Every structure is written in C-alpha cells, then in structure tokens.
Amino acid sequence: MIFAQIPLPTPRASSQGAEIDDIILATTLVTGLAFVLVTAVLITFCFLYRRRSEDERTPRILGSTVIEIIWTTIPFLIFIAFFVWGIKIFQVHLTPPDDAMEINVVGKQWMWKVQHPEGEREINSLHIPVNRAIKINLTSEDVIHDFGIPAFRNKIDAVPGRTMSTWYYPTEVGVYHIFCDQYCGQGHSAMVGKVYVMEQKDYEEWSKAHAEGSLALEGRKLFLKLQCISCHSNNSGARAPVLEEIYKKRVPLQGGGEVIADDSYIRESILYPLKKVHEGWQPIMPSFLGQVSEDDLVKVIAYIKSLRRGDIPVRTEQFYPPIGAPTQRTEVQSPKTNTENSAPKESVPKNTPKESAPKGGK
Ligand code: HEC
Numbered sequence: 134m135i136f137a138q139i140p141l142p143t144p145r146a147s148s149q150g151a152e153i154d155d156i157i158l159a160t161t162l163v164t165g166l167a168f169v170l171v172t173a174v175l176i177t178f179c180f181l182y183r184r185r186s187e188d189e190r191t192p193r194i195l196g197s198t199v200i201e202i203i204w205t206t207i208p209f210l211i212f213i214a215f216f217v218w219g220i221k222i223f224q225v226h227l228t229p230p231d232d233a234m235e236i237n238v239v240g241k242q243w244m245w246k247v248q249h250p251e252g253e254r255e256i257n258s259l260h261i262p263v264n265r266a267i268k269i270n271l272t273s274e275d276v277i278h279d280f281g282i283p284a285f286r287n288k289i290d291a292v293p294g295r296t297m298s299t300w301y302y303p304t305e306v307g308v309y310h311i312f313c314d315q316y317c318g319q320g321h322s323a324m325v326g327k328v329y330v331m332e333q334k335d336y337e338e339w340s341k342a343h344a345e346g347s348l349a350l351e352g353r354k355l356f357l358k359l360q361c362i363s364c365h366s367n368n369s370g371a372r373a374p375v376l377e378e379i380y381k382k383r384v385p386l387q388g389g390g391e392v393i394a395d396d397s398y399i400r401e402s403i404l405y406p407l408k409k410v411h412e413g414w415q416p417i418m419p420s421f422l423g424q425v426s427e428d429d430l431v432k433v434i435a436y437i438k439s440l441r442r443g444d445i446p447v448r449t450e451q452f453y454p455p456i457g458a459p460t461q462r463t464e465v466q467s468p469k470t471n472t473e474n475s476a477p478k479e480s481v482p483k484n485t486p487k488e489s490a491p492k493g494g495k
C-alpha cells in the first residue's frame with residue numbers, strides 16, 4: 134500500500150483498487166528504472182569507447198558467461214516476482230465472495246443492459262450499494278465488448294456465447310464512469326455509462342422504485358414509449374428541463390410567479406403544457422391530452438416523482454452497422470427478451486411531434 138498513497142486523477146472507489154495501483158506503479162517504476170539505466174550506460178559507452186583515431190582498430194571481444202548469467206537471472210527473478218504478485222491479485226478478482234449480490238450485464242452494439250436480482254433493469258447505468266460485494270455476470274449479444282470501470286480498477290471482456298464474471302467491493306459513494314474498453318464498431322465511443330455507488334438505504338429506495346411491476350417502472354416505460362425522452366433527456370443541450378428531483382420544488386413561471394411542482398402541476402404540465410410554462414424554456418411541449426389514459430398518467434407521474442439525480446436516461450442514438458457487417462444476430466445467444474431492449478432505439482425520433490406536424494399537415 135506504499136504506492137497507493139500517491140494521488141491519482143482517477144478516483145479509487147473499490148477495495149481492490151489500491152492493490153492494482155500498487156502493482157502498476159511498481160512495474161512502471163522498476164521497468165522505468167531499467168530503461169534509465171540502460172540508456173545512461175548506452176550514452177556513456179558511446180563517449181567512452183568512441184573511435185579516437187583513423188587507424189584505431191576495433192578489438193575482438195568474445196562473450197562473458199558470468200555477465201550473461203547475471204543479466205539473465207536478475208530480470209528473470211524480477212519478472213517472476215511480478216508474475217506471482219499479479220496472479221495473486223488476479224485470483225482474488227476471479228473468486229467473488231459467496232454473499233456477493235449478483236448483477237447481470239449484457240453488452241450489445243452499443244449499450245450496456247443491466248438486470249438486478251429483484252428484476253430492476255437499467256441501461257447504461259449501474260446502481261449498486263456501497264460496502265457490499267457485487268458480482269457481475271457478463272455476456273454479449275453480438276461482438277466482444279469490455280465492461281470497464283476505471284474507478285474500480287476493473288475491466289472484463291464481454292464475450293458472446295459465454296458468461297464471464299468479476300466482482301467489486303465499492304468503498305466510496307459516488308458516480309463513476311463505465312466504458313466499453315474493447316473497440317466494437319462505429320458506436321464504440323458512445324458505449325459509455327455511469328455507475329452510481331449509493332448508501333444501502335438509498336439503494337433500497339432506488340431498488341423499490343425500479344422493481345418490476347412498480348408504478349414508477351411502468352411509468353418509465355411509458356416515458357420512453359411516448360417519447361418524452363426526445364426532449365426531457367439527460368443530454369447536454371436537451372430542449373426541455375431534466376425532470377430529476379423536481380417533485381415539491383419551486384418552478385419559476387414565464388410571466389412571473391412560481392408554482393410548486395406537485396402531482397397536479399405535473400399532471401397539468403402533461404395535459405396542458407402551455408398553461409404554465411417553466412421560465413427560460415420554449416413552449417414547445419405538445420399536449421398529451423387524449424394520448425395517455427388516466428392509468429398511464431398515474432404511472433408517468435409516479436416515475437417523475439421517483440426521479441433522483443442521474444435517473445433520466447441519456448438518449449441513445451441508433452447506429453447502423455457498417456456495410457458488410459452481419460446484420461442478422463443469432464437468436465441462440467440472445468437472452469430472453471428484454472422489454473427495455475428496444476426502448477432507447479424507439480425513443481430517438483429525428484423530429485419531435487411538434488416539429489414534424491406541419492410537414493404532414495400542410
Ligand atoms: C417537444 C419536446 C417535449 C416533449 C416531447 C415533452 N416535453 Fe415536457 N416539457 C418540454 C418543455 C420545453 C418544457 C418546459 C416548458 C413548459 O413548462 O412547458 C416541458 C415541461 C414539462 C414538465 C414541467 C416541468 C417543469 O420544470 O416545469 C413536465 C412534468 C413535463 N414536461 C413532462 C413531460 C412528459 C411526461 C412528456 C411525455 C409524455 C413530455 N413532457 C414530453 C418539452 C417537451
């Protein structure tokens with residue numbers, strides 16, 4: 134844990150992080166030192182043994198067994214030491230504790246689909262409790278991806294037709310990056326996400342709100358299906374307010390005054406969006422009167438009320454595979470149908486309902 138004291142730009146948020154940092158820094162130091170030594174000797178010898186006159190002849194030097202043995206044995210022992218050290222850490226990564234909470238992750242071009250033990254699902258985000266072992270079961274629906282979380286110092290390939298496992302023990306509450314660490318096609322750079330490490334009670338709350346069949350989860354599906362996400366997304370430059378944590382907050386209104394965002398305000402905003410317009414936003418939201426049944430409205434409102442920071446998904450664009458790439462995916466490998474599977478794809482209209490209306494209408 135000596136080297137692990139050095140501050141690094143990437144936060145360290147898992148119990149295994151320090152060990153990994155130690156071995157990486159030690160390897161870098163030792164090999165770096167060897168590099169400096171070899172280079173120094175090389176440059177010194179260039180001067181020391183340079184040709185001094187036109188008729189100086191190069192002496193014939195034959196090998197030295199002693200030197201050969203020394204410079205073979207020392208690096209060999211050093212590398213073996215690193216190998217043993219590395220294997221020990223790797224072994225720990227391969228063997229999750231028995232009480233680990235299991236989460237299934239599926240990679241596909243180009244998103245991460247996550248399923249929790251109680252059935253909660255999410256895309257491109259992973260909510261987990263702090264100070265609890267988390268086992269990840271990973272697979273891929275198409276090509277090889279790699280589920281990498283730098284803050285946990287962990288990455289593992291997602292291989293189609295196989296389930297790979299790894300585990301974490303998150304130690305710091307916070308939000309960290311998920312990257313796809315294996316080049317997997319055109320949308321590879323967009324195959325990113327966030328991991329939310331939460332206090333146990335926050336996780337339970339989140340879990341309850343996202344459990345299969347809960348109102349909020351049903352509402353989430355409607356939110357995607359009704360394409361609310363085309364405006365209310367987490368993308369920078371989205372055209373509408375992000376609806377996270379608005380419940381019971383004050384909303385300043387255009388033309389002065391303000392209103393508390395309670396159930397009835399949310400309801401009115403969906404059915405009669407122009408009645409009260411959030412100050413600073415364009416009144417572009419179409420009315421959903423007649424498009425959402427009362428039952429569904431209740432679910433959508435429950436979803437909006439449940440939203441915490443980072444809950445609103447980012448719009449995932451549909452990327453088309455490059456020409457020549459296999460278009461038909463083998464059904465054998467795909468796990469059972471995921472209801473959220475197609476949601477982000479559908480939720481990316483090129484035009485909002487409002488914008489596209491005049492084209493067809495006039
Ligand atoms: C065409 C873009 C667009 C779509 C689609 C859209 N909205 Fe909006 N929405 C807005 C804008 C812009 C505002 C802020 C201006 C206003 O209050 O009308 C807003 C405001 C709201 C508000 C009030 C929040 C606040 O901060 O005042 C709620 C709640 C809301 N929308 C819910 C929804 C729901 C639910 C859907 C889907 C059924 C939806 N919106 C679809 C653009 C959109």
Ligand SMILES: [Cu+2]
Binds near residue numbers: 317
């Ligand atoms: Cu990928």
